[in-house]
Structures are given as structure tokens and as C-alpha cells.
Amino acid sequence: MGSLVSKQVERRKAIRTEKKVLCDLCESCGVDFPGCDYHPPDRKNWMAGLNPEKVHINKIVWPGTHDSATNKIGTPCISRPFAQCQSLSIYHQLVRGTRVLDIRIQENRRVCHGILATYSVDVVIKDIKKFLSETESEIIILEIRTEFGQKDPPDFDKYLVEQLGDVLVHQDDHVFGKTIAELLPKRVICIWKPRQSPQPNAGGPLWSSRYMKDNWTDTDLPSTKFENNLKHLSEQPPVSSRKFFYRVENTVTPQADNPILCVRPVTRRIHGYARLFITQCFSKGCVDRLQIFSTDFIDEDFVDACVGLTHARIEGKA
Template sequence: MGAEISKQIQRRKDVLREAKVLRDLSKTCGTQFPGCDYCCSDRKNWMNGLDPRKIPLFKIVWPGTHDSATNRIGIRFVSRPFAQCQSLSIYNQLVGGTRVFDIRVQKDRRVCHGILATYSVDVVLNDIKKFLHETKSEIIILEVRTEFGHQDPPEFDKYLVDQLGEHLIGQDDSVFGKTIAELLPKRVICVWKPRNSPKPQAGGPLWGEGYLKDDWLNTDLPSTKFDSNMKHLGEQPPASMRKYFYRVENTVTVQADNPVVCVKPVTYRIHGYARLFISQCFSKGLADRLQVFSTDFIDADFVDACVGLTSARIEGKAQKVPFYVFS
């Protein structure tokens, strides 16, 4: 018992120490970067507002969400705080500017996070189709995977194609260099990651798991995760040279052996440092590698940071490290 208490005291000290590391880094280095002062006037149509003819896909900094469809998971005030990573529906996330989604499913086609399940994936797809009907130039990356420990929904690839077929951008390496305007009217890149079912075929309507990569570190320590994200991003080629999307997740993860097991207080240890991460990408010469940037509990400030950097890239203002990054 005494050893366990000592362990938890040390864990708390580690969390506080790492939180201070990020606070100090933010004070010392600042959070400015090209496009940091951008304020999106219409997040629902932000791609259209930047001019689809000028936006090749590799230049986009895609705002994304982690465990995207967990807004109603579990029982409110009982199990929900342990699994909820987003408070908004998929439709409201889209309206707010989110363009990359992480959807976990189980055998019965319900969305899940670990052992907890929520609504049918039909809710997700209907939200997406509603949004597509209301807009004309917004491109979405939809990642659907079978959750760890679960079985694939039967014939789920056919189901996805049946539901989204007219909107699907087929698997094609040339897509990364094309502008949004060149891809229209197709508007959804759907990455399907089954556990045991056949993988998507080359040239088909769905994209395989190798087209959306990340390096997940399972930790609740914010500076440890921040540094890991930076390290792995530095191991990637520039986005202009890649034939896959690379995701950095500005999140930390609840640990079972820690007394703090609700998602929000844990993930908020790093949540406010997204702009610091972008600024540090510039100071370390890695800004051209940043592509998909995801978070828990996405908000307008996170979206504006991604859209602002995208705008700066299109305008040619993100080529060099600005002097104020080091101030």
C-alpha cells in the first residue's frame, strides 16, 4: 500500500514537472508562426474561402479529431467521462472546421471506444452527407477502423462504398499533388483499417492503412508526448514528398494505474499547447512536415491555427523561419 501511494505521489510530481516544461517553453519561445493571427470568418467553408484552385492537398494542415464520434458514448456522468474525447457531433465538428475524423467501430457497426459503445456508424455517415450537401468545396479525410479487441463488421467495405460512393476520391498517389478544385466533385478520402477482413485494393474506392500514418505514444505525461510527436515528425519527409498522410495528435492518454482516469483533465495537460507545437516545428525546421494535426475536444482556436498555417503556405509566407519564433 505504501509503495503504491509513493508511486502515485511521484506520478503527480512528474505531471507537474512536465506541465512546467511546456509552460516555460511557451514563455521563452512564444507561440507565433506564419499565419498565427489568422481568424477564420467561416469555418464551415474554410477550404472554399482559401480558393480551391490554389490548394494542393499536400499544403493543407488538416485539423482533425481523436476518437471523433464519442460525444454521446457511455452513460452521462457515469461512464462517459472515462471515454468521451469530443463534446461535439460529427456534423458540428465539420461546421466548426474539422476535416479529419478517427472513427472506431465494432462488429455490429456501432461506434466504440474500448469496451464502451455509442450510436451506429450510420449517424456519422449521415452527418457527413448532410455537410457535403450544404457545402461545395470541403474535402474530408475519414478514417474508419475496427477498434482493438473487436471484430470487423461483416462486409463493411461494401457498406462504406454504398453509403459514400458518389463522394469517394479513389485511392491514387497522384491525389497528393492535386488541388481541391481538381478533385471536385469527389470530396471524401475514406481510409478503411480492418483487423482481419481483406484490406482495400490498390486503385479502389477506399484507401488502405498505409495512407494515414502516425506514431502513437501511450502516455499521460505532456512534455514526453510533445517531444515524441516532434521526434517522429522529424523522421518524416516533407509533406510535398510523401504519398501518405502523416498525423500528429496533440493528446495525452489516461493511464489505468493513475487515479486521474477521466479523459478531459488528462488531455487538457497538453490541449493548450497546439500553437506552441506549430511554433516549435518552425524553430526546428520541421514545419514543412506538419500535415494532419489532431486533438481531443477540438475548438475554434485549434482550427484557426491549422487554417492560418495553411493560408500562409498557399501565400508563400511559410518558407522560412520568422525571426519572432525565437523571441
């Protein structure tokens, strides 16, 4: 019992130390970067506001959400706090400015996070269609994967094409060098990641798993995650030459050996340091590699930071 208590004391000290590291870095380095003062007048239509004829797909810093469809997962006040990573619906995330969605599913086509399930993926598709019907120039990256330990839903690739076929951007390496205007009226880059089923074919309406990469660090230590994100990002090719999307997730996750298992208080340890991360990307010389930037509980400031850097890139300032 004593060793367990001692271990938890050390864990709490490590967390406090790592939180202080980020706080001190923020105070010493600041959070100013090219585009940091830009705020889109309409987050629902922020891509349209940047001029679709000028915005190349590989120049966008895409604001994304981690475990996007978990707003109603589990039982309120019981299991939900342990699995909920977003409080907004898919539609309201898109309205807020989110442009990359991370959806995990089970064999029965229900969205899930680990062992906990929520509504059908039909709800996600319905929200996406609603948003698309209300906008004209916003491009969405929709990543759907079969959750770890689950089986692929039967004929799910056919389902996706039936539901979204008219707006799907077909898998093509040339897409990265195109502008938004050149993709329209196609609006959705759908990356389907099955576990047992065949990967989508080249040139087809769905994109295969090789087009979405990341380096997930499973930790609740904020400075460790922050530094690992910078390290892995610096090892990627610049967006100008890359033929895949690379995601950095501004999140930390609860660990089984720590008594704090609810998502919100844990991820809050790093949540407010998104602008610091962008600043450090400039400092470390890897800002030309930053592309998809995702978070739990996405807010306006996170979106504005991503859009601001995108605006700076378009203007040749970053």
C-alpha cells in the first residue's frame, strides 16, 4: 500500500513539474507568430473568407477534433466523463470551424470510443450533409476507422459512397497541390481505415489509410506530449512536398495508473498551449510541416490560431 501511495505522489509531482514547464515556456517565449492576430469574421465559412482560388490544400492548417463524435457517449455523469472528448455535435463543431473529423466505429455502424458506444454513424453523415448544404466552399477531411478490437461494418465502403458520393474528392496525389476552387463542387476527402477489409483503391472515391498519418504518444504528461509532438513533426517532409496528411494532436489522455481518469481535467493540462505549440514550430524550424492540428473540446481560439497561420501562409508571411 505504501509503495502505491508513493508512486501516486511521484506521479502528481511529475504532472505539476510538466505543467510548470509549459507555463514557463509560454511566459519566456510568448505566443506571437505570423497570423496570430487574425480572426476569421465567419468561422462557419472561414475557407470561403480566405478566397478559395488562393488557398492550396497543402497550405491549410486544418483545425481538427480528436474522437469527434463523443458528445453523447456513455451515460451522463457516470461513464460519459471517461470517454467524452467533445461536447459539441458534429454539425456545431463544423460551424465553429472544425475541418477534420476523427470518427471511430463498431461492426454495427455505431460510433464508439473504446468499449463505449454512442449514436449511429448516420447521425455524423446527416450533420455533415447539413453543414455542406449551408456552405459553398468549405472542405472537410472525414477520417473514419474501425475502432481497435472491433470488426469492420459489412460493406461500409459502399455505404460511404452511397451517402456522400456526390461530394467526395477522389483519391489523387495531385489534390495536395490544388486550390479549394479547383476541387469544388467536391467537398469531402473521406479516409476510410478498415481493420480487416481491403483498403480503398487508388483513384477511387475513398482515400486509404496511408493518406492520414500521425505519431500518437499515449501519456497524461503535457510537456512530454508537447515535446514529442514537436520531435515527430520535425521528422516529417514539408507540406509542399508531402503526399499525405500529417496530424498533430494537442491532447493528453488519462492513464489507468493515475486516479484522475476523466478526459476533461486531464486534457486541460495541454489544451491552452496550442498557440505556444505553433510559436515553437517557428522556433524549431518545423512550421512548414504543420498541417492537421487536432484537439479535445475544440474552441474558437484554437480554430483562430489554425486559420491565422493559414492566412499567413497564403499571404507569404509564414
